[in-house]
Amino acid sequence: MSDIKLSVGALVVSGWMSFMSFGLVLAFGWQYFLQFYDDKVLYKTIVTTCLLLCFGDTVVSGLWCYRWSSSYFGNAAALLATPQEAIATLWFFPTTTFIVQLWFAARIWMISMRKNLILPALIAILSSGSWAIAIWMFSKLVKHHSTLVDDANLVFPVGYAWLGGDIAADMCIFVGLAYYTEIRSRKQRRHHLLSPTSLWAVTCRMIECNVLPLISQLVLIILFKTNVGLYYILSDMTIAKIYTFSLLISLHSRTPIVEAISHAAISNSDPITFTRSTINATAVQVRQDVHVVHDIEASPISPYDKMEIEHEFEVRKGSLADEYHDSPHHHIGAGEV
Structure with missing residues (x-):
């Protein structure tokens, strides 16, 4: 009876958790498309692909x-x-892991003012290596397809490298995001109050920093190495949804208005007309938004947005005044802001 509980029972529990986690991810995905219906095509494609992979995994x-x-x-x-x-x-959950880890690597590169290339490159290498090992395991099992014991002995000497690469990539993502969104920005704050609101804000920020996938990978290792039967499948059946949930939380943390301003500044798309007073007011407002000093729970703009806007402001600060004085009609393109 105990063997049934540790095998079939563990599988049934893991299956129910898979369905529940997919329902949660599907709800957040629906909310993302409602809130960011005009988001970048690349972001919407990534979310759609991850949701489809989660559906197949479920x-x-x-x-x-x-x-x-x-x-x-x-x-x-x-x-x-x-x-x-x-x-x-x-095939399903390693591919989801690979896509989300690459997205976070690109995000770290962006919020580092496009200066830190080493850490994103390391994350991309670790993630690509782990995904390649997972695909090798998939193809090997498709061709071999024997008993559970024989197949486990066939692939798991290499499978440990797969798990280790994913954990190392998740640790790099967590450390990088925590540094740029918390540690570096915390130096500019005057107050560090410990309250239920601030604790909740820190918890949300940790989720944005990809801490849930890291925990799930560590839980998978612990369950696999302990005598709990097939309960380690619980992590296998939910890990794709956990990564997608982390991706959606990170996308939801953005401020839509600031994202639109940043996108317009990069794409040089729509022209905006300024007067001398609005130029000064805009510069002051951007500077205030970027360097405002207050507690974490009171910030209406996420750290991602502050860093990207600060970078765009610093790069284009000099060209803003030059374009204004050179233009007879005082028209400045949005790409110059």
Whole structure:
């Protein structure tokens, strides 16, 4: 009876958690498309791809649970064979992990004022290596397809490198985002009050810094190395949704108005007409928004937005005045702001 609880029981619990986590991610994805309906095509493509991968991962997890708990229940030969659904998951959640880690690497490069190239490159290398190992494991199991024990012995000497690469990439992402959004910006704050509101804000900021995927990877290692049966599958069946949730939280943390200003400044798209008074007011307002000193919970603009706007302001500060004096009609393109 204990063997059934540690095998079929663990699989059923993991399947239910997979469905629940997918429902949560789907709700946040719907909210993202409602709030950022005019977001960049690249961002919407990334979110859509991750949601589709989560959907596929949830479907194969549900099929695996159904067959083991009903169709194959009591059939020892069928339960000992490596499930095709388990092999399919090696395509869905490593690909989701790969996409999200690359997105966070690009985000770190952006919020570092495009100066820190070493850390994003390291994250990209670790993520690409882990994804390549996962695809190798997937192809190997598709061709071999024996028992669970034999297949585990076949791929898991290399599988440890896959898990280690993902954990190292997540640690780099967490350290990089925590430094640029918390540690460096904290030096400019006058007050560091410890209150329930500030604790909640710090918790949300840690989620934005990709801490949940890092924890899930560590939990996977712990469950796999301890004597808890197949309960380590709990992390396998939910990890794609956890990464997508972290991505959506990071996208939701942006301020829509500031994102629009930053996008217009980079794309040099729509011209904006200024007078002398509005130029001074705009410069003062941007400077105030960037360098305002207050507690973390009172900030209407996320650290990502502050850093990107500060970078654009510093780069284009000199060209703003030059364009104004050179133009007879005092028209300045949005790309000069």
